[in-house]
Amino acid sequence: xxxxxxxxxxxxSIATVSRVLNGNPNVSEKTRTKVHAVMxxxxxxxxxxxxxxxxGTMKTIGIMCSDSSDPYLAxxxxxxxxxxxxxxxxxxxxxxxxxxxxxxxYFELLLSKRVDAIILAGSKFVELIDRxxxxxxxxxxxxxxxxxxxxxxxxxIYSTVCNDYEAMYDVARHLIDSxxxxxxxxxxxxxxxxxxxxxxxxNALSDHHIPVRRELIHQCAKDVASSRKLMExxxxxxxxxxxxxxxxxxxxxxxxxxxHIRGISVPDELAIVGYNNSILSYCTxxxxxxxxxxxxxxxxxxxxxxxxxxxxxNAPAKTTIAADFIQKQTTNF
Amino acid sequence: xxxxxxxxxxxxSIATVSRVLNGNPNVSEKTRTKVHAVMxxxxxxxxxxxxxxxxGTMKTIGIMCSDSSDPYLAxxxxxxxxxxxxxxxxxxxxxxxxxxxxxxxYFELLLSKRVDAIILAGSKFVELIDRxxxxxxxxxxxxxxxxxxxxxxxxxIYSTVCNDYEAMYDVARHLIDSxxxxxxxxxxxxxxxxxxxxxxxxNALSDHHIPVRRELIHQCAKDVASSRKLMExxxxxxxxxxxxxxxxxxxxxxxxxxxHIRGISVPDELAIVGYNNSILSYCTxxxxxxxxxxxxxxxxxxxxxxxxxxxxxNAPAKTTIAADFIQKQTTNF
Numbered sequence: 001x002x003x004x005x006x007x008x009x010x011x012x013s014i015a016t017v018s019r020v021l022n023g024n025p026n027v028s029e030k031t032r033t034k035v036h037a038v039m040x041x042x043x044x045x046x047x048x049x050x051x052x053x054x055x056g057t058m059k060t061i062g063i064m065c066s067d068s069s070d071p072y073l074a075x076x077x078x079x080x081x082x083x084x085x086x087x088x089x090x091x092x093x094x095x096x097x098x099x100x101x102x103x104x105x106y107f108e109l110l111l112s113k114r115v116d117a118i119i120l121a122g123s124k125f126v127e128l129i130d131r132x133x134x135x136x137x138x139x140x141x142x143x144x145x146x147x148x149x150x151x152x153x154x155x156x157i158y159s160t161v162c163n164d165y166e167a168m169y170d171v172a173r174h175l176i177d178s179x180x181x182x183x184x185x186x187x188x189x190x191x192x193x194x195x196x197x198x199x200x201x202x203n204a205l206s207d208h209h210i211p212v213r214r215e216l217i218h219q220c221a222k223d224v225a226s227s228r229k230l231m232e233x234x235x236x237x238x239x240x241x242x243x244x245x246x247x248x249x250x251x252x253x254x255x256x257x258x259x260h261i262r263g264i265s266v267p268d269e270l271a272i273v274g275y276n277n278s279i280l281s282y283c284t285x286x287x288x289x290x291x292x293x294x295x296x297x298x299x300x301x302x303x304x305x306x307x308x309x310x311x312x313x314n315a316p317a318k319t320t321i322a323a324d325f326i327q328k329q330t331t332n333f
Numbered sequence: 334x335x336x337x338x339x340x341x342x343x344x345x346s347i348a349t350v351s352r353v354l355n356g357n358p359n360v361s362e363k364t365r366t367k368v369h370a371v372m373x374x375x376x377x378x379x380x381x382x383x384x385x386x387x388x389g390t391m392k393t394i395g396i397m398c399s400d401s402s403d404p405y406l407a408x409x410x411x412x413x414x415x416x417x418x419x420x421x422x423x424x425x426x427x428x429x430x431x432x433x434x435x436x437x438x439y440f441e442l443l444l445s446k447r448v449d450a451i452i453l454a455g456s457k458f459v460e461l462i463d464r465x466x467x468x469x470x471x472x473x474x475x476x477x478x479x480x481x482x483x484x485x486x487x488x489x490i491y492s493t494v495c496n497d498y499e500a501m502y503d504v505a506r507h508l509i510d511s512x513x514x515x516x517x518x519x520x521x522x523x524x525x526x527x528x529x530x531x532x533x534x535x536n537a538l539s540d541h542h543i544p545v546r547r548e549l550i551h552q553c554a555k556d557v558a559s560s561r562k563l564m565e566x567x568x569x570x571x572x573x574x575x576x577x578x579x580x581x582x583x584x585x586x587x588x589x590x591x592x593h594i595r596g597i598s599v600p601d602e603l604a605i606v607g608y609n610n611s612i613l614s615y616c617t618x619x620x621x622x623x624x625x626x627x628x629x630x631x632x633x634x635x636x637x638x639x640x641x642x643x644x645x646x647n648a649p650a651k652t653t654i655a656a657d658f659i660q661k662q663t664t665n666f
Contacts (some may be wrong), residue, residue: 060425078401
């Protein structure tokens with residue numbers, strides 16, 4: 001239910017409903033009474049309409065992210081806020097944490113604020129089980145839902161994604177071409193983006209007639225110490241590897257620490273590849289070769305697409321942006 | 334001018350003005366007419382009142398930060414949003430950049446949205462020239478202004494600060510006690526916090542009868558490469574130093590890189606101390622001893638103080654939180 005329902009039921013324009021809601025005296029008493037009656041009938045409290053001037057918009061966008069202290073998401077929020085501001089929109093921020101229940105609660109909260117659109121920053125908002133995404137698909141009938149690096153095929157949902165599959169495929173291909181055979185793959189999450197990344201890795205191996213070995217693929221908490229410890233355990237268990245690909249720079253930092261502790265030379269004995277090309281990849285010694293996932297371009301494109309939607313233009317349901325591999329000191333291909 | 338002015342002039346309660354503004358039919362026609370007349374007289378457009386239920390509040394707080402992609406500020410925003418949410422408040426985020434003109438523009442914008450309070454995250458919002466802060470002091474007569482790690486002595490402004498002076502004093506004292514004599518000091522900004530830090534360094538030296546040498550104190554851009562290059566230049570110019578204190582972890586990361594490139598052993602030949610104990614300090618090898626500036630506690634306290642202000646309680650104008658020194662691998666005292 002929204003301002004459109006009231007307008008339709010009362011048989012008046014949205015602008016008129018808005019005038020009544022804003023207490024604008026420039027409405028006939030008859031119309032005011034009718035609108036109030038419809039609001040009562042539909043069970044509205046007037047405050048949920050509390051909006052800005054004119055056509056019932058506060059020019060406010062809800063931004064949801066799982067954790068704004070994550071370096072990638074912190075950058076995303078910075079770029080989204082900046083770009084929305086350029087277009088005169090405020091950003092209401094919601095840091096949801098990782099759990100679906102909280103995501104849904106925050107989402108409902110933003111809907112109740114009557115924001116003009118909701119941007120979901122980061123790939124963690126698309127769940128693997130289809131029905132867990134129904135609340136997004138349902139809401140997209142009412143207002144635009146923008147996914148930054150996530151994808152859902154439904155009307156009113158617009159995705160801007162980085163080509164993670166291709167990026168990881170290319171990294172693996174380069175490693176194989178330069179003679180690496182046992183490529184460890186460490187990842188943090190089974191998100192839309194996470195699944196694309198591991199597929200890129202697997203397909204590059206298969207296409208080069210290298211068997212995909214389950215014991216080389218491991219999930220790991222997103223921190224430096226966890227990936228270091230995991231690699232120590234794997235090495236101690238007798239597993240050998242001459243390269244490690246990671247789904248996030250923080251895991252690659254752990255790999256550099258592992259190599260240092262075990263006296264393994266990087267990249268000669270062990271090539272290391274990070275992901276996101278964050279500031280972390282510049283802190284280590286050697287600095288970590290990493291995939292620049294173009295977060296600024298993703299965010300700018302997301303906002304520009306949203307402005308097309310608002311303008312009634314022909315907005316693409318999915319825009320794909322190519323990543324860049326940034327060769328630094330932990331690879332030599 | 335605000336809802337209180339309308340209430341006073343019309344001789345009705347704030348709740349009544351709010352009911353009129355929200356289009357609530359439960360107001361006599363006489364009162365409605367009077368309130369509308371006063372609004373017209375005072376030159377109001379009703380939309381600036383567009384607020385939530387009841388007493389004219391949208392339960393929305395404006396958060397300003399200079400750059401949400403900075404790791405310290407990204408954490409601050411995460412903790413502020415989370416804590417405000419617990420109390421049922423939305424956060425409107427504004428990333429202002431470093432320039433005063435933009436800070437003032439965003440500030441005015443938040444005021445025009447009729448937020449319930451404005452939180453300024455990070456010490457960069459208190460300018461060194463007194464009159465440049467007049468807009469904050471003026472606004473604080475209308476709504477609470479909360480400073481996270483900044484301080485201004487004015488009614489309606491509430492500060493929660495980390496004891497940067499004491500933290501830096503203690504670091505310098507420990508370095509001196511463990512035999513360091515030529516302590517380089519690298520800093521990024523002349524903010525309230527920045528000035529306190531360098532004072533702590535200087536006073537610790539003076540109190541230990543070590544001359545404060547201008548050639549050991551240098552400003553530097555807030556990135557890894559800049560501090561590394563600066564230290565190389567200083568070493569090449571013949572300056573000797575056996576310790577380096579920094580105002581931010583990113584500078585300390587550059588110091589670790591400098592030591593690595595020059596074959597200087599850390600901490601034996603060069604002790605390195607970071608600041609903020611961010612994830613960056615855990616990425617390097619050796620890991621960087623750093624000052625934990627308690628950003629979560631600062632943010633939680635800021636929000637709790639704000640809730641006291643809203644509740645009419647006795648809120649402290651300034652709360653000081655002690656930092657913790659986290660000994661890692663780049664110091665040995």
